[in-house]
Amino acid sequence: NAGVTQTPKFQVLKTGQSMTLQCAQDMNHEYMSWYRQDPGMGLRLIHYSVGAGITDQGEVPNGYNVSRSTTEDFPLRLLSAAPSQTSVYFCASGGVAGAEETQYFGPGTRLLVL
């Protein structure tokens, strides 16, 4: 298993550009999420999904879109990048929680918006 993979690892954008951050998992997990991490603020939830075709907003959804057409993939789209979206983005996935289950995080995408 590759676990949770994210691409790209690092990206520089200009204000107003759009891009898609890719996230994929090969563990057949139902739950997938996107978080952003900013210094001193921990991780904040952007969007999450409880299964293919089902998504919902988290704490900081503005400026981001998601879709979940397959169980494996959960891309995050920045429609018009702004400097405030400079951050490290983490994708996570998890199955039905239980004593033996855990949640897996990807390695992150570092985004710089100029």
Place this chain on the structure above:
Amino acid sequence: AQSVTQPDIHITVSEGASLELRCNYSYGATPYLFWYVQSPGQGLQLLLKYFSGDTLVQGIKGFEAEFKRSQSSFNLRKPSVHWSDAAEYFCAVGATADSWGKLQFGAGTQVVVTP
């Protein structure tokens, strides 16, 4: 609204000494509590979780945490730290046992381990 507070932004501890990281939460119902560790440049790894039952939870890497409902706390402890424990630690709360997708995180505590 639920919230998670980690009062200590930064902790320095000597190798071999004990470590305790504080976490306080605010939530109306019984919370589901998690501790994660993030090594430099890495993603997050789950150390342990509390859903119900025994209030003392054992995790990986020799860590344990104790849930105290009366104090709304879920503090993380390790009896003897190793240099490899230097990392940032995050406490998180979820509304339900299967709320993997909707965790609320504290701001984190940076742990530095000195020789």
